[in-house]
Amino acid sequence: MSNLVTGKTGDWEIVIGIEVHAQIISQSKLFSGSSTSFGSEHNTQVSFVDAGMPGMLPVINSICVEQAVKTGLGLNAKINKFSIFDRKNYFYPDLPQGYQISQFEQPIVGEGKVVIDLEKGVEKEVRIERLHLEQDAGKSMHDQHPSYSYVDLNRSGVALMEIVSMPDMSSAEEAQAYIKKLRNIMKYLQTCDGNMEEGSLRADINVSVRKPGDELGTRCEIKNVNSIKFIGQAIEYEAKRQVDLIEKGGVIKQQTRLFDPKKGQTRSMRSKEEAHDYRYFPDPDLLPLTFTDEFIEGIRKTLPELPDIRRKRLVEDFDLSLYDAGILVSDKETADFFEIASKDSNSKLVCNWIIGELFSTLNKNNKTIQESPVTPENLGKLINLIDDGTITGRIAKDVFEIMIESGDNPVSIVDSNDMRQVSDEGELESIIEKIIQSNPDQVKSLEEKPNLMGWFVGQVMKETQGKANPKSVNELLNKKLLK
Amino acid sequence: MTSLTELCLYEARDGLKNKSFSTKDLILDHIDAMESSRKLNAFITETPEIALKSADLSDENYANNTNRPLEGLPLGVKDMFCTKGILTTASSKMLSNFIPPYESTVTDNLWNNGAILLGKLNNDEFAMGSSNETSFFGSVINPWKKNDKQAELVPGGSSGGSAASVAAKVGVGSLGTDTGGSIRQPASFTGTVGLKPTYGRCSRWGIIAFASSLDQAGPITRNVKDNAILLNSMCSHDPKDTTSSLKVVPNFESSLGKSIKGLKVGIPREFFQDGMSDEIIKMWDNGKEWLKNAGAEIIEISLPNTKYALPCYYIIAPAEASSNLARYDGVRFGHSVNSNDINEMYELTRSDGFGDEVKRRIMIGTYVLSSGYYDAYYLKAQKVRSLISKDYSEAFNKVDVMLTPSTPNSAFELNEKCDDPLSMYLNDVFTVPINIAGLPAISIPSSKDKSGLPLGLQLIGKPFDEETLYSFANIIEESSNFVSLDDKWWIK
Numbered sequence: 001m002s003n004l005v006t007g008k009t010g011d012w013e014i015v016i017g018i019e020v021h022a023q024i025i026s027q028s029k030l031f032s033g034s035s036t037s038f039g040s041e042h043n044t045q046v047s048f049v050d051a052g053m054p055g056m057l058p059v060i061n062s063i064c065v066e067q068a069v070k071t072g073l074g075l076n077a078k079i080n081k082f083s084i085f086d087r088k089n090y091f092y093p094d095l096p097q098g099y100q101i102s103q104f105e106q107p108i109v110g111e112g113k114v115v116i117d118l119e120k121g122v123e124k125e126v127r128i129e130r131l132h133l134e135q136d137a138g139k140s141m142h143d144q145h146p147s148y149s150y151v152d153l154n155r156s157g158v159a160l161m162e163i164v165s166m167p168d169m170s171s172a173e174e175a176q177a178y179i180k181k182l183r184n185i186m187k188y189l190q191t192c193d194g195n196m197e198e199g200s201l202r203a204d205i206n207v208s209v210r211k212p213g214d215e216l217g218t219r220c221e222i223k224n225v226n227s228i229k230f231i232g233q234a235i236e237y238e239a240k241r242q243v244d245l246i247e248k249g250g251v252i253k254q255q256t257r258l259f260d261p262k263k264g265q266t267r268s269m270r271s272k273e274e275a276h277d278y279r280y281f282p283d284p285d286l287l288p289l290t291f292t293d294e295f296i297e298g299i300r301k302t303l304p305e306l307p308d309i310r311r312k313r314l315v316e317d318f319d320l321s322l323y324d325a326g327i328l329v330s331d332k333e334t335a336d337f338f339e340i341a342s343k344d345s346n347s348k349l350v351c352n353w354i355i356g357e358l359f360s361t362l363n364k365n366n367k368t369i370q371e372s373p374v375t376p377e378n379l380g381k382l383i384n385l386i387d388d389g390t391i392t393g394r395i396a397k398d399v400f401e402i403m404i405e406s407g408d409n410p411v412s413i414v415d416s417n418d419m420r421q422v423s424d425e426g427e428l429e430s431i432i433e434k435i436i437q438s439n440p441d442q443v444k445s446l447e448e449k450p451n452l453m454g455w456f457v458g459q460v461m462k463e464t465q466g467k468a469n470p471k472s473v474n475e476l477l478n479k480k481l482l483k
Numbered sequence: 484m485t486s487l488t489e490l491c492l493y494e495a496r497d498g499l500k501n502k503s504f505s506t507k508d509l510i511l512d513h514i515d516a517m518e519s520s521r522k523l524n525a526f527i528t529e530t531p532e533i534a535l536k537s538a539d540l541s542d543e544n545y546a547n548n549t550n551r552p553l554e555g556l557p558l559g560v561k562d563m564f565c566t567k568g569i570l571t572t573a574s575s576k577m578l579s580n581f582i583p584p585y586e587s588t589v590t591d592n593l594w595n596n597g598a599i600l601l602g603k604l605n606n607d608e609f610a611m612g613s614s615n616e617t618s619f620f621g622s623v624i625n626p627w628k629k630n631d632k633q634a635e636l637v638p639g640g641s642s643g644g645s646a647a648s649v650a651a652k653v654g655v656g657s658l659g660t661d662t663g664g665s666i667r668q669p670a671s672f673t674g675t676v677g678l679k680p681t682y683g684r685c686s687r688w689g690i691i692a693f694a695s696s697l698d699q700a701g702p703i704t705r706n707v708k709d710n711a712i713l714l715n716s717m718c719s720h721d722p723k724d725t726t727s728s729l730k731v732v733p734n735f736e737s738s739l740g741k742s743i744k745g746l747k748v749g750i751p752r753e754f755f756q757d758g759m760s761d762e763i764i765k766m767w768d769n770g771k772e773w774l775k776n777a778g779a780e781i782i783e784i785s786l787p788n789t790k791y792a793l794p795c796y797y798i799i800a801p802a803e804a805s806s807n808l809a810r811y812d813g814v815r816f817g818h819s820v821n822s823n824d825i826n827e828m829y830e831l832t833r834s835d836g837f838g839d840e841v842k843r844r845i846m847i848g849t850y851v852l853s854s855g856y857y858d859a860y861y862l863k864a865q866k867v868r869s870l871i872s873k874d875y876s877e878a879f880n881k882v883d884v885m886l887t888p889s890t891p892n893s894a895f896e897l898n899e900k901c902d903d904p905l906s907m908y909l910n911d912v913f914t915v916p917i918n919i920a921g922l923p924a925i926s927i928p929s930s931k932d933k934s935g936l937p938l939g940l941q942l943i944g945k946p947f948d949e950e951t952l953y954s955f956a957n958i959i960e961e962s963s964n965f966v967s968l969d970d971k972w973w974i975k
Contacts, residue, residue: 048585052810054578055565055587055689057724087806089852091829098809147823151814279852281861284696284803287725 003171005209007243012209014239015216016175017167020182021160022192023136023200024067030135030159031058031101038198042152050157052096057285060085064159065289067191068108068133069299071161074189074306075128075182077112079296085133085286089279093151094138102162104280107132108289114165114185115308116177117326126178127166136160161192167206167216172232179203179228180330181307187332188306196226203231207238209246217242218252222266225259234259238266310335318347327355333369340376345383353379357397361404373407374400382410394466395419423469425476428460431468432476435459446481453477487512492556492655492709499545499555506541506555506599510534513557513601516653522973523624523651525644527562528570529602537599544597553716554597559648559657562603563610564590564700565689569600573691574618575608577811577818577836587689588721589658589700596716601654604644608838609808610665610693613910615643616901617840625673625894626651626968629934636894636936639669639910645703646673650968656704656713660690662697663796664890664914667926670703671889671939674928674967676710676956677703679914681947682921683728686721692807694800695726697918705967707927707956711735714949730947738950739957744778746951749882753789754913756891762932763888770886770929770940773962774955782882786874791867792916797908798851798864799919804841805848811836843904868919875920879945884955887913889926889939913941923949927956929963937965 004011029036032049049056072079086104109131116124138156142149163182169175183194183201194201203225208217220242222234237259242252254272259265305313307329314325314335328351329335342350358379362372374382382399385391391399391414402413414420422428435456436443446452460473487509490498498504514531534557541555565571565583572578586594594600607617614637615623623643625636627650638647642659646669649657659666661679670677678701685700692698702713715735721727750771755764771781813819813832820831837845851860878885891912900907917924923946926939940959944952 051815053585053816054571054573054581054583054691054810055585055687057688059723059725089806089809091809091812091826093812093814093825096810096815098812099806149825277854279806279849279854279857281802281806281852281857284694285692285725 003174004212005239005243008247011212012239012243013212014170014235015167015208015210015219016169016171016235017206017219018165018169018175018178019204019206020163020179021202021204022071022163022182022186022194024064024159024161025191025193026061026063026067026159028061028063029157030061030064030133032157034157036158038200040154042150043154046153046156050096050153052098058101058283060286060289061159064133065108066299067159068131068161069291069296070189070303071163071186071191072109072112072131073296073300073303074185074191075109075112075114075131075163077128077131078110079291080106080108080110081291081296082106082288083108083132084288085283086280087283090276092137092140093149094140094153094156096138096153096156100135100137101283101286102134102280103132114178114181116174116181117330118173118177121323121326124174126168126174129164129166131161131163134160134162167208172235175205175235176228176232179231184307184330184332188304190304196228199226202226205231205234205238207235207242208252209239209242218254220252220255220257220266222257222259223269230259230261233261233264234266237264241266307332307335314338318342318351320348320351324351324355331369337369337372337376341380341383343380345380346387349383349387350379353383357400373405374403375407378403378409385410385414389421389423389469390414391419392421392466392468392470394461395421398466419467421469422464422467423472425472428468428472428476431460431463432456432473432480435463436480443481453481456481486516488516488652490655491705492712495556495655496553496712499541500550502545506538506545507535509555510538510557510599513654516651517601519974520648520651520653523626523647524621525605525623525648525651525653526559526602527572527574527605527620527644530569530600533569534599534601541597541599551595551597553593553713555599556597556656557599557601557654558593558713559601559604559645559654560590561606561642561645561657561659563606563660563691563693564658565691566590566600566603569603571603571691572620573609574606574620575837575841576619578691579619579818581817583689585689588686588719588723589690589717591689592719593658593716598716604642604648604657606644607641607665608841609691609804610641610660610662610698611804611840611844612640613664613668613907614895614900615640615669616897617838618643619838622897623647624897624973626971626973627673627894627936628970628972629936631934632972634896637672637897637899639672639890639894641665642669642677642703646670646675646677649673649675649703649705651971651973652705656702656709658700658717659703660693660698660700661914661918662693662699662800663918664911666701666703667889667914667924667939667941668910670926671928671937671941672894674937674965675703675705676707676925676927676960677701678710678714678925678949678952679917679923680714680718680949681728681923681944682918683726684718684730684923684947684949686719686724686727688721688723688727694803695807696803697796697800699918707953707960708736708739710925710956711739711953728947733950735949735953738953741954742778743774743954743958745780746778746884747780747782747882748774748955749782749784749878749885751784751786751789751878751885751887753786754887756912759891760932762930762938763891766930766938766940767886767888769963770959773959774886776962777958779955784878784882784885786871786878786916788867788870788874789916792871792919793908793912795864795867795871796911796915796919797847798860799868801844801848802852802861803848805845805852808837808841808845840904871916872920875922883945884951885943887941887943889913889941893932893934893936893938917943922946923952925952925956927959927963928965928967929959930965
């Protein structure tokens with residue numbers, strides 16, 4: 001597999017580093033008691049602290065600190081027992097204090113690593129440089145009035161984790177796999193809901209290109225890309241833009257760019273010269289964060305099983321292939337669904353049905369697995385009906401269709417629709433007799449074309465509306481026709 | 484009948500307890516005094532209606548014996564404390580229309596203890612200044628005059644209104660804030676007692692921030708006992724201020740009269756400066772003598788980094804201020820000058836809303852935090868700050884308190900130093916190091932200079948040892964026989 005971009009002058013390598021802003025799952029904001037719930041009426045979740053009123057002081061929300069430590073542990077990262085909050089100073093109407101409280105030189109979490117899953121089972125390690133805590137700004141809205149901008153401070157002060165990777169990714173696919181994995185880990189940890197549409201997870205992508213073996217090129221930062229698809233598009237566009245520019249004799253200037261999803265292009269937002277001087281300095285209103293080993297170990301004890309470990313367990317406990325287990329754990333809810341469904345059922349069949357029927361139906365209806373009308377318990381029951389011969393595999397698909405439509409229990413669907421498999425030999429024999437007698441020509445041809453046996457099976461199935469036990473049908477047909 | 488304003492805090496308290504007069508009588512006299520002292524320009528906002536209403540409640544409480552520690556006592560509050568529903572300006576045009584919807588923790592504590600607000604006191608704009616001349620609402624005039632009774636003098640700053648009002652007997656005490664000497668220097672200039680508590684002793688919540696790592700609220704009163712009583716009602720641990728202390732608040736009043744026999748008083752040699760006036764030296768010597776006579780041991784000590792304190796302060800305080808004052812942008816509250824361009828709106832609002840001294844400090848602060856200058860200025864100043872703190876903690880291994888002059892000179896004339904910020908900054912040379920080290924310190928009037936103006940001695944204590952400061956201050960007060968102001972020239 002090659003990640004190289006081919007230009008006029010030969011091949012180029014892409015170098016990608018990513019800063020993720022992940023909104024912490026917490027009831028209240030990082031430094032105030034205001035609610036963090038999404039979608040409320042504008043400016044209804046704003047305390048005097050969030051509005052930057054005179055004399056107001058921030059007080060750290062310990063839940064957010066624990067969430068950041070938990071995330072750090074989930075990223076196999078070093079937890080810094082001493083960290084400090086800094087002020088990042090700049091003016092903007094959605095930044096009420098005139099500064100953002102962040103962490104600069106001494107973040108709460110240091111170096112870590114994430115293993116990303118690529119195609120064909122390939123794995124790659126991406127190093128994490130740091131994770132720090134910071135408060136979100138409010139939201140400026142420029143499309144509400146022809147000549148005014150509006151500000152909504154509901155988001156002002158909400159806790160974010162900024163997770164900074166090393167420039168270890170070299171393709172759009174890797175960057176996407178990284179975001180997916182990071183999101184998945186945080187969902188497992190319950191530290192970020194990973195909802196990119198609502199802005200709970202946003203990514204700034206640093207892209208540069210170089211000839212293989214050369215020093216790192218000058219990077220451009222693409223700000224606030226908010227979907228996995230756009231991340232791929234933005235990287236591909238940006239890498240090509242840089243290669244074209246250099247090959248035309250141009251020079252890449254360090255700058256901040258924006259991705260325009262409508263055009264599929266990035267455009268310059270500001271150059272390095274125009275960059276803010278943020279005048280970081282330690283926030284005198286807040287004490288440093290200091291942790292004991294007991295505190296960190298206490299949080300480590302609360303860590304849930306993370307996707308990589310869960311994958312191994314699914315392989316061992318449920319006899320799944322590494323590939324299938326990988327698909328299941330890549331989304332926490334899917335793996336949860338699987339484990340409930342296969343509690344008392346054939347796990348391999350459950351897995352096949354999830355990855356096959358269920359995924360394709362959900363995709364078609366644009367639903368997530370949490371919105372599935374088929375509950376994991378009901379899927380398990382369906383598998384059991386197949387497994388114990390109550391229904392045939394063919395009928396199972398019909399039952400599944402009805403389950404999707406109605407959400408009903410498969411057992412009652414089978415009963416009320418008379419869908420049980422016909423295994424009674426007498427009943428099958430009389431049906432087979434009838435078919436043999438009505439089709440003497442086919443019986444004759446059978447000697448030359450043994451494949452015609454399939455046609456007879458089909459006829460029996462047709463006669464029984466698919467309920468005939470295929471094994472019994474085969475046995476009986478063999479007995480009658482291949483004497 | 485003499486006005487009840489002649490009574491100090493504890494006398495008024497005792498009078499009310501003994502039902503010698505009613506709270507209403509006390510408040511009415513103070514409202515009269517406040518109205519007839521307008522020439523001093525100590526108050527920005529007078530709140531007589533609130534005071535009278537509170538007086539009725541206090542009288543009820545006295546009648547029902549449910550009176551609280553400061554029940555019915557009229558106080559002025561520096562306009563840096565947010566008071567709910569009452570104009571709070573920081574003496575700035577920027578907040579000239581700002582009515583906070585919340586009450587600062589310290590003032591809330593006082594009202595819960597029964598104290599009564601007389602009005603909001605003038606100060607240097609955003610507490611930046613040493614003469615109360617930078618206020619948008621005009622200078623405060625010192626009630627003291629030289630023997631010749633001629634020129635009008637500054638009361639010191641930034642808590643100029645707080646000191647002047649107490650010296651003029653408008654209120655039995657007042658609240659100030661002290662970032663680099665803003666309580667002690669004006670106390671020294673007005674013959675009053677001013678204490679800056681240990682950093683963290685009083686909550687900063689609801690106090691308009693100047694420099695967060697240095698700001699501390701404190702009381703200004705006419706005597707040491709009043710000061711101790713008032714401080715007791717101000718302090719508390721406040722979960723809303725992470726930097727407020729969890730330390731138990733002792734009964735400060737009971738430390739008055741305690742023996743200081745055998746305790747050690749450090750005299751920091753570096754505070755003795757070339758060109759120091761004879762009067763200051765004499766006052767300092769007197770102070771040593773009084774404490775020695777009371778049984779204390781006088782020891783010369785060294786605080787080698789003292790000379791760096793002022794430059795260190797004038798980097799750290801403006802740096803923090805430049806960030807703390809960024810919220811005054813005209814977007815949500817306060818003064819605002821409209822424009823179609825957001826950057827222009829900021830420029831117009833802040834150019835018009837802030838005075839020269841505030842702008843000067845914002846510019847200094849922005850400069851010292853700027854990329855390329857941060858290490859040379861801010862970071863270095865932080866290192867110096869630790870060295871200064873270390874000087875003090877080491878010296879306090881050897882002594883129990885330190886004694887120094889509060890200021891290098893007595894009150895100066897209005898406009899005398901307005902155009903010379905450096906000479907103005909030098910006024911804080913003895914007080915600034917204490918804020919840098921986060922220690923408690925008190926200024927006590929101890930003598931008068933040739934022209935009849937008050938001079939103060941400063942006692943510096945160990946962290947959270949305000950009690951020892953009060954014991955020593957009490958002895959200086961008793962030994963000095965300082966005669967307080969009697970000529971109310973402003974009423975004539």
